[in-house]
Amino acid sequence: MSGINERRERERAHRHQLIITAARDLAETEGWEAVTTRRLAERVEYSQPVLYSHFNGKDAIVSAVAIDGFGELATHLRRARLAAPEPGQALRAVCRAYLDFATERPALYQAMFVLPTNLSFGSPETPPALRAGFDEFVNCFDPADERRELIAEVTWSALHGMAVLSDSGRIPPASQDARLDFLVTQFTAPPAGQPRNER
Amino acid sequence: MSGINERRERERAHRHQLIITAARDLAETEGWEAVTTRRLAERVEYSQPVLYSHFNGKDAIVSAVAIDGFGELATHLRRARLAAPEPGQALRAVCRAYLDFATERPALYQAMFVLPTNLSFGSPETPPALRAGFDEFVNCFDPADERRELIAEVTWSALHGMAVLSDSGRIPPASQDARLDFLVTQFTAPPAGQPRNER
DNA sequence: CAGGAAGTCAAGCATTGCTAGGATGCAGTC
DNA sequence: GACTGCATCCTAGCAATGCTTGACTTCCTG
Structure with a gap:
């Protein structure tokens, strides 16, 4: 049977x-x-x-948790992007969704991005869900801009830094919204004509 | 005696x-x-x-290593800022110095910013060197801009994200320079008249 | 009804951070 | 010079960790 x-x-x-x-x-x-x-x-x-x-060991277990998390994060970001009232608001919506995810599930976020893991991100073995989540950022930028992959990387890096530094109290968690606002404002601005913020 | x-x-x-x-x-x-x-x-x-x-335990030892690192990082950043050819280049120089520090001393950087630590960053107990390093970023921006603390926080967050995501291979380490270039370009740009990067 | 594969567990191994208790040696005192 | 007191140091051990071994049970298959 x-x-x-x-x-x-x-x-x-x-x-x-x-x-x-x-x-x-x-x-x-x-x-x-x-x-x-x-x-x-x-x-x-x-x-x-x-x-x-x-599982092969404890590390494999937290890796499995992380992979599950990648899937959740991807759908979370995607939903946020599609729910944005107008396409110009997509980036802000996705960024906010990312930060919300990190603050609401800190342990899960740690497993995904902080804990030492053996997940290879080179190319072949990269979890598809992680790539999908990253693409949600890429899709927020002009397809004609050949640098949009790079811009998405910097965006992601900034959000990750904000999430983790805020979580560990190294930057005041309260002003997270203001930081987010500044980030999306600058990243959707044309490149500098004459500098403004610099001294 | x-x-x-x-x-x-x-x-x-x-x-x-x-x-x-x-x-x-x-x-x-x-x-x-x-x-x-x-x-x-x-x-x-x-x-x-x-x-x-x-030391009170192993954690206290890595904390001591981290605090030493804060001092080194602060002087490293300060030297880079003062050595910048013109003040308009200060931000780029400090950011590059930060990323260099992270890639050249990955373990030290981990102790400072990644490993679970009990260092309080609220206010009174914050290591002065850490505050000093952060101020090097603040000083790169226009003193007249009342948001420059906030801008420095976002800058630091972005650099931290780039450093750690690149170190763990989640973003290609090779394009670190291009990312740095985009970051400082956008952060010294005036706020958006009409969006450019967004779709 | 045997034979064997799959599944499960109690027990144990090596290593970890950390601590207790005794040994050793150096001060100052009679 | 012998003795007391104190600080320093190390051997030995504890509890907890990740992981593995060997035997026992269960249940399908021929």
Whole structure:
């Protein structure tokens, strides 16, 4: 009978996801330093070796959490971009959505972008969802501008810096909105005729 | 005799610094995950408890490394700003110096800005050197602009994002110069008359 | 009804950060 | 010069961590 094996595979996939969400929940409520293999095993009500039959190690588990997060972030950004009232507002909407994501799910964001990970981003192995999220930024800029990939990279970098420095209290979290405003204003401005901000 | 105690205090301070530089060297050559209390103790040729007579724990050691780094970064940035050929080039020079620092001393940079740390940045306890480094950015902008603190925060955020995302391979390290160029160009531009980059 | 594959767990290993307790040596005192 | 007091230092160990081993159970297959 093959229905039995199918059921087992279903159960196995279900448990696979159970481990991921348990790790994510634990991290979101108590921080990643509280996510140990023992506590995680206890949480999913299995013994530790079960974890290792699903993942190569703890790092693989947080990587799985991160990959899930990439998917969520991509749809989150996409929704924000499409919901923008007019195309000129797309960049602002996507940036705000990005920062909201980072502040509302700090642990998940850490797994995706801060924690040491072995995820290769070179080219072949890059999670498609990560590329999709990045493309949401790219699509905010003029397709005729051949530098728009580069501009998107700088935008993303700035947002990432704002998110992480604000989260760790190195810049005042309260003025995040003002920073966001300045960023999108400058990045949609024509290049300098005569400098203004510089002394 | 009080000269004896003075000598002891000197030796103690010397050993204090020895521990810090040993930790930093070890991290710079083999990464922070290789910095264990045992290896560090072996490196300085003392037993582990000696470390704990100088620092409250491992976290305090990496914090000490970070604080040293803040000082170095501040002087590095200051030198770059003062060496700029004309004041209009100051921002570009400081930004480039910042990115150079991050790429040339990745482990030190991690200790300063990435690793989980208990350094409070609220207000009273903030290391003066960190504030000094930040002020180098502030001083690149027009003193008449009351938003220049905010602009400096965004600048710093963007640089931090570029440094860390490039270091982890999430954006191509090769185009770092082009990104830097775009950043300073846009941040010294007047605010948008009619948008250009946006679609 | 055997044989074997899949799944599970209790127990253990090496390494981690950190600490307790005793040994050693150097001051100052009788 | 012997003795006390204090500071310094190290050996040894603890609890917790990530991960693995070996045996036990279960249940399909021939």
